[in-house]
Amino acid sequence: GQQVMQIPQYQHVQEGEDFTTYCNSSTTLSNIQWYKQRPGGHPVFLIQLVKSGEVKKQKRLTFQFGEAKKNSSLHITATQTTDVGTYFCAGRGTSYDKVIFGPGTSLSVIP
Amino acid sequence: GAGVSQSPRYKVTKRGQDVALRCDPISGHVSLYWYRQALGQGPEFLTYFNYEAQQDKSGLPNDRFSAERPEGSISTLTIQRTEQRDSAMYRCASSLERASSYNEQFFGPGTRLTVL
Numbered sequence: 272g273q274q275v276m277q278i279p280q281y282q283h284v285q286e287g288e289d290f291t292t293y294c295n296s297s298t299t300l301s302n303i304q305w306y307k308q309r310p311g312g313h314p315v316f317l318i319q320l321v322k323s324g325e326v327k328k329q330k331r332l333t334f335q336f337g338e339a340k341k342n343s344s345l346h347i348t349a350t351q352t353t354d355v356g357t358y359f360c361a362g363r364g365t366s367y368d369k370v371i372f373g374p375g376t377s378l379s380v381i382p
Numbered sequence: 383g384a385g386v387s388q389s390p391r392y393k394v395t396k397r398g399q400d401v402a403l404r405c406d407p408i409s410g411h412v413s414l415y416w417y418r419q420a421l422g423q424g425p426e427f428l429t430y431f432n433y434e435a436q437q438d439k440s441g442l443p444n445d446r447f448s449a450e451r452p453e454g455s456i457s458t459l460t461i462q463r464t465e466q467r468d469s470a471m472y473r474c475a476s477s478l479e480r481a482s483s484y485n486e487q488f489f490g491p492g493t494r495l496t497v498l
Contacts, residue, residue, distance in 0.1 A: 304486070313473060313489040314425065359424050361487075369438045370415070370487070372424035 273298045275362050277373035285381050290347040292376035294360035301365050303336055303343045308375070309356040317345075317358075350380050386490035388474050394496045395464055403459045403493045407476030414457050415487060416449055417473045425473055431457060464497045471495075 274297040284290050294303065302321045306314035318327055320336035320343060327334045333346045343360055357375040364371075387406045395401050407414050413432055417425035427441040433454040442448070446464075451457040461468055471494050475487040 302485075306487075313491055314475075314487075316486040316488070319486065361424075367437075369427050369430060369441070371427060372417075374424045375422075377422075 273362070273364050273368070273371050275360060275371045275373040277360060277376050279376055280374065281377045281379070283379045283381060284350050286352060287349050290350050290354070290378055292345050292358050292360075292378075294343045294345075294362075294373050296341045296362045296371075298341070298364055300340050300362040301368070302363055303340075304361045304363075304370070305334060305343075305345055306359045306361060306372075307356050308359065312356075314359060347378075350378070352380050352382055354378060355380050386474055386476055386488050388472075388490040388493050390493060391491060392494045392496075394498065396498050397465060398463055400460065400462045401464055401495065403461075403472050403474075403495070405457045405459070405474030405476075405490060407455065407457070407474070408488055409455075410478070411476035411488075412479045413477045413485065414451055415475045415477075416457070416459050417475065419471045419473055419492070421471075428459070461495075464495075466497045469495055469497045 276295045278293050304319045305317040308314045318334050323340050324338045325336040331348045335344045357377045359372050359375045361370045361372045389404045415430040416428040419425045429439040429449050431451040434451050446462045449459045471492045473492045475489045477485045477487045
């Protein structure tokens with residue numbers, strides 16, 4: 272079955288440093304979504320990527336969808352303490368498939 | 383309501399008892415999903431509905447788990463004869479329309495289930 276993997280599992284950065292998390296699927300995806308979960312909170316949608324090679328930006332966050340639609344990345348420029356949380360990618364094989372979440376990357380920001 | 387609500391927020395039960403977890407999605411949302419999330423892990427798919435139809439239940443661990451959404455709105459996840467390994471956070475999410483380009487999932491606060 273479809274599997275979604277993420278690396279790294281944990282990342283500790285100094286405030287102001289950049290951060291990147293990578294997501295890889297065992298199968299081609301129709302779309303990929305990214306969610307952020309703060310400690311003690313629930314996952315909150317950040318963005319959805321649909322097109323091969325798509326790049327989207329949200330302020331300091333840059334999201335990419337690979338050309339083969341099997342991998343994605345989230346890059347945060349100049350991290351802030353408000354970026355703390357776990358970032359999940361979630362992939363769907365086809366428009367009619369269930370959504371499979373990755374295990375997440377937990378980001379800690381040292382002030 | 384303004385968001386997805388779940389009840390109860392916390393449930394402590396004894397092994398062997400049945401539990402029913404409720405999810406009230408955002409009004410008008412077609413799709414409803416159930417996930418289980420262990421500490422430090424991503425949401426694990428259990429099942430999902432479009433309107434009242436259960437589209438995929440492949441993630442339900444065994445036949446003690448069942449879910450329904452009889453009127454296409456509120457959904458109930460039932461766990462029969464609970465076991466300690468069922469202890470987890472159970473999350474519900476809804477989205478406006480599944481097979482479209484706009485299927486952002488809105489998550490509820492979850493139900494923390496503890497089986498003693």
